Amino acid sequence: MEYVVLDVDLVSSKVHVGGSKYVMADAQVAHVTNFGKNDTMFNVRTHLGYLLNMGNYALxxxxxxxxxxxxxxxxxxxxxIPNVILVKKSYEERWKRSVECLIL
Structure with missing residues (x-):
């Protein structure tokens, strides 16, 4: 499922594991499909603090x-059991915008 990131608060410093960077963070997210329709938001702890910013999408x-x-x-x-487990940052929105620019 795809989520929109509403807020990110970093909890720990940067850690390098196997050549990748990770930062523990508390994030507030909402379903992309329900965003603006209801007020359901989830507070999650994620390892993607280094990648996520407000307004990004995550899977x-x-x-x-x-x-x-x-x-x-x-x-x-x-x-x-947490309500949401974030797995990776979604770059689909950026990809859609770049395709739209190519079409125009």
Missing amino acids: GYDLHATNSNDMEVDKYKDLV
Whole structure:
């Protein structure tokens, strides 16, 4: 699912792992499809703090709307599952704009 980033607060400093840069951050995101239609926002902790800025798009998993009926998960009563897990920054919006410029 695609999310729009509303706010990013960096939590830690830059870490290099395998040639890639990561920064832990707290981000506030909303579904792109619901943005402006409702006020549903999610606060998430992400490793993408180095890449994300306000207004960017990110791809992630929506665990808020999932229905888990797994007996193994039910064993952990104190387990806190996040509503959203961000996986990577989405560059689709930039790609769409560059294609539009080429057409014009």
